[in-house]
Amino acid sequence: MPDRPLKVLIAKPGLDGHDRGAKVLARGLRDEGFEVVYTGLRQTPEMVVTAALQEDVDVVGLSILSGAHMTLVPKVCRLLREQGIDDVLVVVGGIIPDDDVAALKEAGVAATFGPGTTIGEVAEFLRSNAKPRG
Amino acid sequence: MIPADPDALAQAALGGDRRALARILTAVENRTPAAEAALRILYPKAGRAHLVGITGPPGSGKSTLVSAIIANAREAGRAVGVVAVAPSSPITGGALLGDRVRMQSYAGDSSVFIRSMAARGHAGGLAPTSTAAAAVLDACGFDLVLLETVGTGQSEVEVAAAADTTVVLEAPEMGDEVQAIKAGLLEVADIVVVNKGDRPGAQRTASQLRAMLVGSGRVGRREGSNDRPRPKEPEVLVTTATTGDGVPELMAALARHRQGRPSGADDPTRRARAAAQVWAILGDRVRAELEGGSRVATTEAVIREVAEHRLDPFGAADRLLATLRTGGQ
DSSP, X not given: OTTOOOEEEEEOBSSOOXXXXXXXXXXXXXXXXXEEEEOOSOBOHHHHHHHHHHHTOSEEEEXXXXXXXXXXXXXXXXXXXXXXXXXXXEEEEEOOOHHHHHHHHHHTOOEEEOTTOOHHHHHHHHHHHOOOOO | OOOSSHHHHHHHHHTTOHHHHXXXXXXXXXXXXXXXXXXXXXXXXXXXXXXXXXXXXXXXXXXXXXXXXXXXXXXXXXXEEEEEEEOBOTTTXXXXXXXXXXXXXXXXXXXXXXXXXXXXXOOSSSOTTHHHHHHHHHHTTOSEEEEEOOOOOSSOOTHHHHOSEEEEEEOTTSOOHHHHTSSSGGGGOSEEEEOOTTSTTHHHHHHHHHHHHTTTTTTTOOTTSOOOOOOOOOEEEEOBTTTTBTHHHHHHHHHHHHHTSOOGGGSHHHHHHHXXXXXXXXXXXXXXXXXXXXXXXXXXXXXXHHHTTSSXXXXXXXXXXXXXXXXXX
């Protein structure tokens, strides 16, 4: 079925409690026709990867506002690769300084979305770049 | 990498490859030909798990209770699979699958597998492919498979056909005795759980439910007086899923219910489930035949006659069935 919904995991790794952005995006992507798995606050990288594996998502979206992205994001990417999950699109949202973006892309992130990004922009990027499951 | 070939994928899943299992569930959900090929291998391995349906109104604590049941089952060394269904938007087709929020603590435990599913327009409380997904988990060695429905109202009773044991959750103070004797969801319960047992009124709600549900199969009837279907007589329990209070008692009630059932194909619930699956697939196949290839023109012409009120829908169905019988064009 070619036009089945894309499945997106929205996860908040780390300890910051600011989940408004993740929830707004989860709801916004729902309205854009995505199937969104939302996992809630305070996820370890292992929990994120377990959820991505079991749910067989097309996209992993990480929301981080704590400043710990240089630790958490590469770890999630590494664990995904260790599980053989090499066909999932990883994107990051939150407060990501410009200087860090190149390193995150090096680690395996397809895009970062900072403050001011519209839901439409995120949806469009995911539709153009995710590889849907057979 | 996981194999693309469905047979190899099924063998990998049977061998414990959780990623292969996840990919098969995706195929099942999307109803691809790969799913049929994989199920051909997996279905004969299924039939051993205890399939437990968890249903009840939105916010009654289904996901939290599922999490508490997982914890208890893991202590007993059982492998647990979960299919958690959430509603799809009738407007956009999108869905927010949030049940994992309450089921966090099992990362790294390969004996727990949780899968969210969007209902994709299906109205009975489950997704159209939930039964098949449960069979896949069953085949892959999960001996307890929990089917969590969308938040239900009074009449989404589909889960009772999909599960061996149906647990209906109620929250305290959700209604009086008259609510308890309305037809529908409570009638299909094998076990009724009043969750949020730490809230005021939980015990009173449980007492009211007991008063109205227990013995209901016998009221005003002599033994053997007729063979009309009788309502079930569910046990009524109180749990506090957030603390785990009452959950061991629920586990014991689940085991009692399962032991009381006939095994295998002697269980009418299992026969009904088998029949429902076959009829649903048969319906899909008949439709595919009529909408495909050389028959599509005839089918459309007949449907058009119905739209123009020149033919009634029953006559149309008979005519289309006849084209299948003759293999005609």
